[in-house]
Amino acid sequence: MYIHALPKKTERRKSVMMLIALIAAVGLMSGRLMVDGALNSAGMPGGDPVPGEIHFVALFPGGTWEGLEIAGRMAVADINANPNFLKNYTLVMHVDYTNPTNPGKPNQGLAASAFYQSLYNGPPKSFLIGSFYSEDSGILCETVKYWNVIQISFGAASPLLSDRVKCPSFYRIPQSAAQQNVPRLLLLDKFGWNRVAIIRHSNILFTATMENLRDRLVAANFTIVANELFDEDPSFALDYIKVRKSTFTRHSHAAGKDARIIIGLFWEPEARKIFCEAYRLGMTGERYAWILRGIGYINRQFLTQEDPSITCTAEEMIQAGQTAIIPNWVFHTDFPGIIISGETAAENKARYIAEAGDKFMSFYTYPYDAVMAMAAAMNSSIETLAQVNKTLDNFSYDDEEMRLILMDQLDSLDVEGLSGPLAFENGDRLGRFIIEQVWDGEPRTVGYYFDNENRFDWSGERNITWIGDNPPHDEIFYESELLTMPRTVYAAISVLSYLGIILAFAFLAFNIALRNQRTIKLSSPNINNIVILGSIMTFTSVVLMGTDARIVSLENMDTICRARLWTLSLGFTLAFGAMFSKTFRVHKIFINKKLQKVSVKDYQLVVMVGGFVLIESVYLLVWDLINPLQAQVIQFTEDASTSEDRVIIPELQVCRRNGINSLSWLSGIYIFNGILLLFGLFLAFETRAVKIRALNDAKNIGISVYNVSILSSVGALFNLVMDPKDYTLVYIVTGLCVIVSTITTLLVIFLPKVIDVIKYPDGAPVSTMPDEFSTNLSTANANGGEQRKKPILSTISSKVGDGVSGSNDANGHPSSQEAWKEPEVHEK
Numbered sequence: 001m002y003i004h005a006l007p008k009k010t011e012r013r014k015s016v017m018m019l020i021a022l023i024a025a026v027g028l029m030s031g032r033l034m035v036d037g038a039l040n041s042a043g044m045p046g047g048d049p050v051p052g053e054i055h056f057v058a059l060f061p062g063g064t065w066e067g068l069e070i071a072g073r074m075a076v077a078d079i080n081a082n083p084n085f086l087k088n089y090t091l092v093m094h095v096d097y098t099n100p101t102n103p104g105k106p107n108q109g110l111a112a113s114a115f116y117q118s119l120y121n122g123p124p125k126s127f128l129i130g131s132f133y134s135e136d137s138g139i140l141c142e143t144v145k146y147w148n149v150i151q152i153s154f155g156a157a158s159p160l161l162s163d164r165v166k167c168p169s170f171y172r173i174p175q176s177a178a179q180q181n182v183p184r185l186l187l188l189d190k191f192g193w194n195r196v197a198i199i200r201h202s203n204i205l206f207t208a209t210m211e212n213l214r215d216r217l218v219a220a221n222f223t224i225v226a227n228e229l230f231d232e233d234p235s236f237a238l239d240y241i242k243v244r245k246s247t248f249t250r251h252s253h254a255a256g257k258d259a260r261i262i263i264g265l266f267w268e269p270e271a272r273k274i275f276c277e278a279y280r281l282g283m284t285g286e287r288y289a290w291i292l293r294g295i296g297y298i299n300r301q302f303l304t305q306e307d308p309s310i311t312c313t314a315e316e317m318i319q320a321g322q323t324a325i326i327p328n329w330v331f332h333t334d335f336p337g338i339i340i341s342g343e344t345a346a347e348n349k350a351r352y353i354a355e356a357g358d359k360f361m362s363f364y365t366y367p368y369d370a371v372m373a374m375a376a377a378m379n380s381s382i383e384t385l386a387q388v389n390k391t392l393d394n395f396s397y398d399d400e401e402m403r404l405i406l407m408d409q410l411d412s413l414d415v416e417g418l419s420g421p422l423a424f425e426n427g428d429r430l431g432r433f434i435i436e437q438v439w440d441g442e443p444r445t446v447g448y449y450f451d452n453e454n455r456f457d458w459s460g461e462r463n464i465t466w467i468g469d470n471p472p473h474d475e476i477f478y479e480s481e482l483l484t485m486p487r488t489v490y491a492a493i494s495v496l497s498y499l500g501i502i503l504a505f506a507f508l509a510f511n512i513a514l515r516n517q518r519t520i521k522l523s524s525p526n527i528n529n530i531v532i533l534g535s536i537m538t539f540t541s542v543v544l545m546g547t548d549a550r551i552v553s554l555e556n557m558d559t560i561c562r563a564r565l566w567t568l569s570l571g572f573t574l575a576f577g578a579m580f581s582k583t584f585r586v587h588k589i590f591i592n593k594k595l596q597k598v599s600v601k602d603y604q605l606v607v608m609v610g611g612f613v614l615i616e617s618v619y620l621l622v623w624d625l626i627n628p629l630q631a632q633v634i635q636f637t638e639d640a641s642t643s644e645d646r647v648i649i650p651e652l653q654v655c656r657r658n659g660i661n662s663l664s665w666l667s668g669i670y671i672f673n674g675i676l677l678l679f680g681l682f683l684a685f686e687t688r689a690v691k692i693r694a695l696n697d698a699k700n701i702g703i704s705v706y707n708v709s710i711l712s713s714v715g716a717l718f719n720l721v722m723d724p725k726d727y728t729l730v731y732i733v734t735g736l737c738v739i740v741s742t743i744t745t746l747l748v749i750f751l752p753k754v755i756d757v758i759k760y761p762d763g764a765p766v767s768t769m770p771d772e773f774s775t776n777l778s779t780a781n782a783n784g785g786e787q788r789k790k791p792i793l794s795t796i797s798s799k800v801g802d803g804v805s806g807s808n809d810a811n812g813h814p815s816s817q818e819a820w821k822e823p824e825v826h827e828k
Helices: 009-030 063-081 108-120 134-147 177-190 204-219 235-241 268-281 314-321 345-359 365-387 400-411 487-513 518-522 525-545 554-590 602-626 662-686 698-721 724-759 786-799
Strands: 053-060 090-097 127-129 150-153 170-172 195-201 223-230 243-248 253-256 261-265 289-292 325-329 415-417 420-425 428-430 432-439 442-450 455-457 477-483 630-635 641-643 646-656
Touching (some): 053 108, 053 365, 063 090, 063 345, 063 365, 090 108, 108 134, 127 365, 134 150, 150 365, 150 400, 170 428, 177 204, 177 289, 177 325, 177 432, 177 442, 195 235, 223 235, 268 314, 365 400, 365 420, 400 420, 487 525, 518 724, 525 602, 525 724, 554 602, 554 630, 554 646, 554 662, 554 698, 554 724, 646 724
Parallel strands (some): 053 127, 127 150, 150 170, 195 261, 289 325, 477 646
Antiparallel strands (some): 243 253, 325 432, 420 428, 432 442, 442 455, 630 646, 641 646
């Protein structure tokens, strides 16, 4: 039993006023006559019911789309000719047109006018078959509910029409466009695509489909990288979606949209614009996948159709659309048995082709099935209506009970139609979608999707095929490529460093083994050993400069970074601090005006060098505590290379400190070492007059300081001004500067001693040394005469001995046992 309140008269009047407002201008401009608003005997619009006749209205586009009307009339004829359908009833169709002059476009005004006139012309009509367009159907579905008319559209696919509050009595033969979103998501999942872009036309149909798609994607944790709208020109929307470079980080990127999987929601004319522009932008081919809304059912060669709005050739359009996937509506069932009309689908199609001729339309099955679904619901409702003393030929616009009974039969319908199974859920068709893939310019069947079973059937005429044999990736993969020092370069510089270390150890062994030789002893061998130790540290720093992640892990690179700085800085300080301390001792002796006893022992010089090292160590330690030196990875995004769907971003490990004051701290190191060099130059200048080669390193210091200053400046400038990406060149130049300057210093200091030892294996005699020297002291002036020179020489010789004054022979020379002792000054 169906008991519901009837629609209020005010609501019906409201719907009439709405229709009048919509069609007023249209009716005047089109010249169509307005009815006089006659009422039947029951006080309702139109005439009285005709016994034995069931009337309904059908709205077709008209004009050149006459093939749809032919299909509808054929369905009515088949029903009336079938004794098992609507027994004792005759089905009568009232036809009107929504846009006969331009059937390819909707016309809401004409659609509303046609329905309004159907209300007042002829007997009451319980069903409205139509309209074809969503725009027209949207107006009609909100109106027919006030007249208890059931609407079955044979073309409207807008998701907005699924709203059962606004459109409670609306049904449709094509599935909602939103229902295509389900196989779209399954396709994304099938091919492992997680990131998608959406581009849609501004038509409200596509907006509603997009909103449903967006909600589904978000709920399923897909990533929407772009959602673009266009009206006439799609170029800006496509350009936004196209891959761009931006800022990269080590583990992620923010690279524009870089969408490779694009879902397109648009009509066929817009599809041609889209694919022509996409071809121009390089957004087609093996790296891209397009998933379109159901398209191409009117014109299977929609891509290559002549279109003056695009500049692409047919060949280019074929290339552009290659492999696009289209979840499309099914227009023809492949069911081999008897369908609802009592014949096979093939037999029905043959009859239609014969009757329609050149007016054939591929989706003629939809209006045919709409009429058949209506008739099937009517046929199955006869018994239920009889229980409430109603008949199908006695419908009136205030009979809500009959409407609900008929809708209940539609909701439970399950028959085989020309377009497949006819079943509904909340007004939306349940059935299947055909999955097509564009190949060589035309959609080809690759499978089916059954929305009532939520499954695919990949039994199409061909398999899904990709240009590159594999599905494209859904994004550009950004991979990091760690730049490391070329093995040959690192090996070459390291070999030179190791040779330098070997040379230093050779000099160390030489220095220790021959420490009692007169030449070696006179040159302070203990201090020379410190020079060698500093040199070994600087050589080691060069090896550490080329050490990277290929050798040690990133976690251990922090230690390597600190070791580089400490070995180079302290090695320099040890080497030159020790060298200058020796000169300081000579300087201390020669500024002694009265040759008073002055003892400058080796440990004192070691303490001096230790002071230099301590100062620099404290400085480095404080710097490291405040702003620690760390291994960091920098990326050269401008040098990234693209290979298919992969972008290789070069990365380099560098030793850096955070903050803006690093250069200030580094300047402190340079200043300290610069002062040390200046101090050495000062001592060398002060002792330049001492002619005893083994004793005085003034000349050697000058050469070393000059050599180190030039090469250090070159190395420092290279590190400061060169681009980090030129790390190989920087390493070569810096490493060679350190190696050459250190080797030169070692050779300048020790090579003369080696030569002396080779030349005088028993020790160079005093007679081979200069017997006079110049000094700024009055003790060696001409007034002293020749007799004073040798005693002074003997005294100086004793000052660089063991620090204990010894006895002189008859001529004033120190005895052989005591001649070479630690420096000590005696006043004679």
